[in-house]
Amino acid sequence: MNSPRRDVAIIGVGITKYGEHWNQGLKHLITEAGVRAIKDARISGSDIELIVGGSMSSGMFVGQEHTGALFADYMGLNPKPAIRTEAACASSSVALRVGCMAIASGMHDCVAVGGAEKMTDVYGSQATTALAGAMDRDNEAYFGLTFPGVYAMMAKRHMHQYGTTREQLSLVAIKNHDNAMHNPCAQYHRKIGLEDVLKSPLVADPLRLLDCSPIADGAACIIIVPADQAKKYTDTPIYIRASAQSSDTLGLYMRKDITTISANIHAARLAFQMANMKPADIDLAEVHDCFTINEIISCEDLGFCKKGAGGKTVEEGETQIGGRIPVNTSGGLKAKGHPVGATGAGQIVELVEQLRGDAGKRQVSGAETGLAHNVGGSGSTVAIHILSRNRGRA
Amino acid sequence: MEEKAVSFYWRGFKERYGLVGSKCELCSRHFFPGRVICPECRRKGKMHEHRFSGKGKVYSYTVIRTPPTGFEIYIPYVVAIVDLEEGARVVSQLVDVKPEEVSIGMPVEACFRKIREQNQSGLVLYGFKFRPLK
Numbered sequence: 201m202n203s204p205r206r207d208v209a210i211i212g213v214g215i216t217k218y219g220e221h222w223n224q225g226l227k228h229l230i231t232e233a234g235v236r237a238i239k240d241a242r243i244s245g246s247d248i249e250l251i252v253g254g255s256m257s258s259g260m261f262v263g264q265e266h267t268g269a270l271f272a273d274y275m276g277l278n279p280k281p282a283i284r285t286e287a288a289c290a291s292s293s294v295a296l297r298v299g300c301m302a303i304a305s306g307m308h309d310c311v312a313v314g315g316a317e318k319m320t321d322v323y324g325s326q327a328t329t330a331l332a333g334a335m336d337r338d339n340e341a342y343f344g345l346t347f348p349g350v351y352a353m354m355a356k357r358h359m360h361q362y363g364t365t366r367e368q369l370s371l372v373a374i375k376n377h378d379n380a381m382h383n384p385c386a387q388y389h390r391k392i393g394l395e396d397v398l399k400s401p402l403v404a405d406p407l408r409l410l411d412c413s414p415i416a417d418g419a420a421c422i423i424i425v426p427a428d429q430a431k432k433y434t435d436t437p438i439y440i441r442a443s444a445q446s447s448d449t450l451g452l453y454m455r456k457d458i459t460t461i462s463a464n465i466h467a468a469r470l471a472f473q474m475a476n477m478k479p480a481d482i483d484l485a486e487v488h489d490c491f492t493i494n495e496i497i498s499c500e501d502l503g504f505c506k507k508g509a510g511g512k513t514v515e516e517g518e519t520q521i522g523g524r525i526p527v528n529t530s531g532g533l534k535a536k537g538h539p540v541g542a543t544g545a546g547q548i549v550e551l552v553e554q555l556r557g558d559a560g561k562r563q564v565s566g567a568e569t570g571l572a573h574n575v576g577g578s579g580s581t582v583a584i585h586i587l588s589r590n591r592g593r594a
Numbered sequence: 595m596e597e598k599a600v601s602f603y604w605r606g607f608k609e610r611y612g613l614v615g616s617k618c619e620l621c622s623r624h625f626f627p628g629r630v631i632c633p634e635c636r637r638k639g640k641m642h643e644h645r646f647s648g649k650g651k652v653y654s655y656t657v658i659r660t661p662p663t664g665f666e667i668y669i670p671y672v673v674a675i676v677d678l679e680e681g682a683r684v685v686s687q688l689v690d691v692k693p694e695e696v697s698i699g700m701p702v703e704a705c706f707r708k709i710r711e712q713n714q715s716g717l718v719l720y721g722f723k724f725r726p727l728k
Binding site for chain 2: 256324326328329332336338339340341342343344346348349352354355356357360400401403404405406407428451452453454458
């Protein structure tokens with residue numbers, strides 16, 4: 201892969217509260233996040249040259265496709281071009297990556313990227329069916345396998361091979377609920393304990409309800425410009441030091457080893473190479489905890505701990521705020537919420553707030569560099585971004 | 595699950611009724627479901643149909659308690675990834691066994707069962723499931 205021709209910087213972010221927004225549709229959500237990002241960047245809508253918006257399954261959740269045009273229309277940005285990206289739960293990280301390519305290539309100078317999902321206008325079983333579209337529909341979903349079921353099989357095998365415990369899974373959820381207490385846009389502001397997790401209903405053994413990220417509505421938006429122009433807009437641009445993406449088999453069953461996500465390893469290697477960094481250089485990370493087991497597996501794959509030691513790392517408090525590598529300071533997908541098409545962009549919003557020093561009570565002190573890790577399906581798409589206050593190479 | 599037209603199920607008969615996949619004669623890898631080209635050898639590979647023996651071992655499994663539409667009557671049901679003896683893996687329900695009796699490494703064999711019914715069209719969908727090896 202070649203180096204980008206132009207570096208990219210973030211000058212504004214906006215996000216809605218995540219949760220059940222009975223009074224807001226897809227168009228309201230993306231407009232709210234978009235307007236906030238434009239205000240935060242102190243630009244005018246007319247400065248935006250391109251819109252790239254992620255949505256996983258607007259067709260099955262609200263019956264609306266063609267959401268690129270919808271986003272541009274409702275944000276008042278016609279006739280600017282708009283693109284929809286779709287990569288299941290990684291849809292809006294891929295939107296950011298496409299935006300980065302548009303800036304890096306020199307084709308555009310100001311791009312709005314983001315994503316939105318409206319998941320609560322359908323009943324639970326329909327949402328389960330829509331989410332099952334992230335897996336191999338003909339060969340996994342056909343036989344009654346669900347999305348939680350896919351991660352449950354990964355958990356079962358990880359426990360079998362590495363001795364990861366039920367308690368360690370619970371500790372991921374407990375930590376992320378603790379962090380969400382201080383995040384105003386989080387879906388849940390409720391602490392949970394070990395007993396709460398163990399008493400919550402089984403969804404797919406060994407995963408219980410409180411191992412699973414919730415269904416949510418929400419949107420997030422990010423304004424990006426060439427790094428050379430960023431200081432024109434703000435004193436604290438956040439630089440995108442790496443934007444990497446990898447693919448793997450659509451079906452989990454096709455993989456040699458399901459205790460690891462090979463697209464994690466591949467994308468992480470690319471990202472660290474692009475940023476000229478190593479895992480120890482990262483001050484905090486948003487890691488895709490769609491299910492508790494995924495935070496454990498992905499922390500291992502990203503190099504934050506040894507393979508198999510993910511459970512122990514959580515147990516020893518290394519991933520808490522104040523620990524060696526704070527993970528999911530926002531509350532993560534588990535407690536901040538997981539409006540699938542918005543999630544990746546929402547992770548970036550958290551990193552930007554942290555790196556600007558604006559994260560309030562959940563602030564990681566002295567944070568200079570953060571990593572966002574976003575997974576589509578069972579790891580069929582992985583997108584990783586590394587952000588920093590420092591531009592690095594000039 | 596969504597409702598699909600007959601053609602979708604009809605073209606999958608061989609695969610779902612007979613556990614027919616493919617084998618690359620160049621690298622000897624087996625695939626289920628069958629693939630058009632070998633992902634390793636790509637255009638150099640030679641793909642042929644292969645009927646799997648149906649014998650294998652449980653690689654991992656879960657018990658589904660929150661089902662997708664159409665599977666409500668089966669809960670709780672076991673879904674597993676089965677390591678077929680030829681080398682490929684397949685996702686399938688495990689039947690004729692209690693969830694608490696399933697374990698990783700358990701020998702299993704394929705059997706022919708009903709998968710589910712489509713509500714509106716009335717189509718009854720069949721395919722393989724796996725059961726403990728007798």
